[in-house]
Amino acid sequence: MELSAEVVSSLFDPVNLLFMVLGVAGGIIVGALPGLTATMALALMLPFTFSMDPEAALIMLGGIYIGAIYGGSISAILINTPGTPSSIATTFDGYPLARKGKAEHALVTAAFSSGVGGILGGLALLFFSPMLAKLALQFGPPEFFWIALFGLTIIATLSTGSVLKGFIGGAFGMLISTIGIAPIGGESRFTFGFAPLQGGLDLIVVLIGLFCIPEVIAMVEKRDLSGKASLHRRTKGAARSMIGQLVKKPALFFRSSVVGIITGIIPGAGGNVASLLSYDVTVRLSRDKSTFGQGNPEGVAASETSNNAEVGGSLIPLLSLGIPGAPPAAVLLGALMIQGITPGPDLYSRYPDLVFLFIWAFILANGVMFLLGFFGARYVGQIINLPTHYLAPVIVMLSVVGSYAIRNNLLDVIMMVGFGVFGYWAKRWGFEPAPIVLGLILGPIAEAGLTQSMLMGQAQGSVWGVFVTRPVTLMLILLCVLSLLWPILGRIRRGAKPSDRDQGGSDDASVHR
Amino acid sequence: MRRSIGKECVLALLVTATGTFALWETWDLNPLSAIFPQTVGGILAGLGLFHLVGSLLRPVVEQRNGAGGRRRGLLLIASMAVYVVLIPMIGFLMATLMFTGFTVWALQGGKVEPPRRVGRAVLFSIAISTGCFLLFRYVFLVPFPAGIWGSWGSGLL
Numbered sequence: 001m002e003l004s005a006e007v008v009s010s011l012f013d014p015v016n017l018l019f020m021v022l023g024v025a026g027g028i029i030v031g032a033l034p035g036l037t038a039t040m041a042l043a044l045m046l047p048f049t050f051s052m053d054p055e056a057a058l059i060m061l062g063g064i065y066i067g068a069i070y071g072g073s074i075s076a077i078l079i080n081t082p083g084t085p086s087s088i089a090t091t092f093d094g095y096p097l098a099r100k101g102k103a104e105h106a107l108v109t110a111a112f113s114s115g116v117g118g119i120l121g122g123l124a125l126l127f128f129s130p131m132l133a134k135l136a137l138q139f140g141p142p143e144f145f146w147i148a149l150f151g152l153t154i155i156a157t158l159s160t161g162s163v164l165k166g167f168i169g170g171a172f173g174m175l176i177s178t179i180g181i182a183p184i185g186g187e188s189r190f191t192f193g194f195a196p197l198q199g200g201l202d203l204i205v206v207l208i209g210l211f212c213i214p215e216v217i218a219m220v221e222k223r224d225l226s227g228k229a230s231l232h233r234r235t236k237g238a239a240r241s242m243i244g245q246l247v248k249k250p251a252l253f254f255r256s257s258v259v260g261i262i263t264g265i266i267p268g269a270g271g272n273v274a275s276l277l278s279y280d281v282t283v284r285l286s287r288d289k290s291t292f293g294q295g296n297p298e299g300v301a302a303s304e305t306s307n308n309a310e311v312g313g314s315l316i317p318l319l320s321l322g323i324p325g326a327p328p329a330a331v332l333l334g335a336l337m338i339q340g341i342t343p344g345p346d347l348y349s350r351y352p353d354l355v356f357l358f359i360w361a362f363i364l365a366n367g368v369m370f371l372l373g374f375f376g377a378r379y380v381g382q383i384i385n386l387p388t389h390y391l392a393p394v395i396v397m398l399s400v401v402g403s404y405a406i407r408n409n410l411l412d413v414i415m416m417v418g419f420g421v422f423g424y425w426a427k428r429w430g431f432e433p434a435p436i437v438l439g440l441i442l443g444p445i446a447e448a449g450l451t452q453s454m455l456m457g458q459a460q461g462s463v464w465g466v467f468v469t470r471p472v473t474l475m476l477i478l479l480c481v482l483s484l485l486w487p488i489l490g491r492i493r494r495g496a497k498p499s500d501r502d503q504g505g506s507d508d509a510s511v512h513r
Numbered sequence: 514m515r516r517s518i519g520k521e522c523v524l525a526l527l528v529t530a531t532g533t534f535a536l537w538e539t540w541d542l543n544p545l546s547a548i549f550p551q552t553v554g555g556i557l558a559g560l561g562l563f564h565l566v567g568s569l570l571r572p573v574v575e576q577r578n579g580a581g582g583r584r585r586g587l588l589l590i591a592s593m594a595v596y597v598v599l600i601p602m603i604g605f606l607m608a609t610l611m612f613t614g615f616t617v618w619a620l621q622g623g624k625v626e627p628p629r630r631v632g633r634a635v636l637f638s639i640a641i642s643t644g645c646f647l648l649f650r651y652v653f654l655v656p657f658p659a660g661i662w663g664s665w666g667s668g669l670l
Contacts, residue, residue: 036653044653164564168528171557175535178550185546189539213593220620221586389620393613394641396593400600400609401645405655410601417593424586429524447549454545 007357011364016059019052020361023060024369027067028074028376034081034208034402038068042331046338054339054354059361061335065328066118066365069271069311070373073110073304074380078103079395081212085203086271086307088437089279091211093292093299100295104377108239109297110304111373112246113253117305118366120257121264121312126359129320129348137321139266141456142467145449146476147266148442151273153483154280155435166435169426173439174446176201183444184451196411205403205412206419206440210433212399213420216392218427239374246301253305255281260306264313270326271307271314272441276434278306284486312362319343319355521568525561532558585620592616605657606646614638 010016023045030041041064049057072084077094090110097106139147155166179190180200191197246253256278263274282302283292292299314326322343324330336343341351348355386394403416423433457466467473482489535554539547592615599608618634649655 030653164560164567168557168560168564171553171560172528172531174553175531175550175557178553182542182546182549185543187542187546189542189546189550190535217586217589220589221583389617390637392589392620393616393638396589396596396616397609397613397641397645400596401649401655404605404657405649405653408656410597410658413597413600417597420593421590424590429520443549443553450549451545454548 004353004356006353007360010055010353010357011360013055016056016361019056019060020063020365021368021372023063024067024365025372027064027069028071028369028372029067030064031068031071032074032083033071034075034079034083034212034398036402036405037084037204038065038072038086038328039331040405041065041068042328042335046331046335049335050338054341055357057335057339058332058354058358059365061332062358062362063365063368065311065332066114066308066362066369067372068328069308070111070114070118070304070369072307073114073300074107077106077110077300078380079212079391080215081208081395081399084271085207085441086275086310087303088207088211088272088434089275089303090300090307092279092303092434093294093296094303095215096293096295097297097300102238102295103380104238105242105297106295106300107377107380108242108374109246109300111370111377112243113256113301113304114308114373115366115370116253117257117260117308118311118369119363120253120305121261121309122359122363122366123312124257124261124309125312125315125319125362126356129316135262135265138472140470141449141452142470142473143449143476144445145453145467146473146480148446148449150476150480150483151277151438151442152446153480154276155438162430165430166432169431169433169435170439173436173441174443175439176206177440177443178447182451183448184455196409199407201415201440202403202406202412203437203440204406205416207437208399208403209416209419210423210437212395213417214424214427214433216395216399217420217424219388220392239377242297245297249298249301252282252298252301255285256302256305257309260309261313261316263306264310264326265316271310274310274313275303275307276438276441278302308366315362319347320345322347522565525565525568527561528564529558529561532556532561588619589616592619600660601658602660604660604662606642607660609642609646610638612638613642 026045027038027041030036030044031038042061045061045064049061052060068084069086072082072087073090073094075081075083076087076090077098080091080095082088082091094106094110097103152170155163155170177200180198181188188198259278259281260271260274263277264271279299279302282298283289286292286298310326311328314324314329315332317323318329318333320343322333324333333343341347341354399416399420400413403412404410406412423436426436427433453466454463457463460466468477532554535550535557539550539554592612596608596612599611602608603611614634614637617637618630621630621633646657650657
């Protein structure tokens, strides 16, 4: 709202613009490297901002955050490995597009969608911050429990073939999420006396292992006679025509942005949840579900719009309440405090110029990110043209480095390779990695929500009453029921009889991957 | 392609066993530590049993992959395992040089004559391993294991 002359002059200050471009470019590079997350990129750059003035520091850190979330889509599209957990859903259609020789189409779709999502998230931050921040305060443990259950209902969409195997994968993911010390009870589970397991499994390690390694093994097994994993064909005007197709779908972008912004506002639910929910909604509302998972650009757009809109969403409770909505926002909180600025309800009145400069710079940085992504796509897409005998070892090496760099722990590397080989065999047995990872993401949210709610309920005299008596929980229960009944409602709407299902019941919400 | 009752039954039994094991393993924990893994373990065991019944009633069709492709896949798995074992022993840089060099050499197969095959593998592995090491060690400050090179190697290797 407040675009004072001072904000404008600071926004277009050449030094600030340079830091913005450097931040976005650096964020893209770090985000594209598997294992290096947006949080890590921000944490790495934080010490360099100590001596900078607050404006430049915040502009650069905002740029890094935006760039890293978009950068995650590059490796998701090219090598089926989400560079950051936020890009899990981008792999579903981005990688099949790359395999069809349309890597540039996928990368441009990701850049455009990320830009649109980011700008809409920024506008929400600008116009609706105080109002939306109140939403964050409505979420307590019972709501988180139901959010996790709602998230699990999308397994039907993520499953290929058998939904039963999808649910088995999801349950397995939740089970392995309990390895380590219980968050509330405090006892060790499934550690077998092995101390390094007490910290639990790292999501990124499992993510790299399950998504990346099986794909590299499959790539090596299936390589054609030319030795190339896939062929990226440059088509003149492909990028422009792709954007032409995307602008005709405003509802997709608006819907995905709303999902991203709301998910970002809720502390604890990050970009990974946002992109998966948005992908699920897009598949469910699509008339032709069979194209999803086979290289439908709408799948990439849904995921990338949502995860970049989530960035703006996660900053809403940070700036208005001092509560970070996502881990990278927590690092930004640290950056603000280092500069002597304490976020909270009075931030907008105490530092109006700085806050509005940051928000406008955030919106502008999304435009910069789009330009970098748009013009870089044609060159980055060439990576897929590397022969398999070069590409496969590079991917394995980056996976090893990425999984090691998270905690500087060799056990993580062993885990990554172990999960990779497990994922390879699981895939051969009909299990996709996405439901397992979904279970791993939502397991800790569900467990903390369940146990904390039980304690709350115990104090109130009814252990289970707390789960079904609060207004937001009732709304979430309704959403869970609607999500589960959606395929049946769809059939009733079309007036069709239930089709034959495979064993375990693949339904019409499931996609083909 | 072949009908596969046995494979799916084995899978269902494995899933059931995993769920049952989770129940067993968390049996004596305090309720707040046990409730979630026990619930999930119970669900997993139930889903496994459901799958067992389903696979007995309706066997699924299995597709098989070519033997040549499988051999290359197994080779990659084996070299990854050796790579991971070598990292703490000889340090990250040396292990990566050996892994990338060997994999590039092996995956080129018989399509390239031996001198060029070795040359490409050596050049590629040196360039990519050193580049990656320098980026992560000195830009992202990742302290890689030095292995036998000890404290001298922790700065360089």
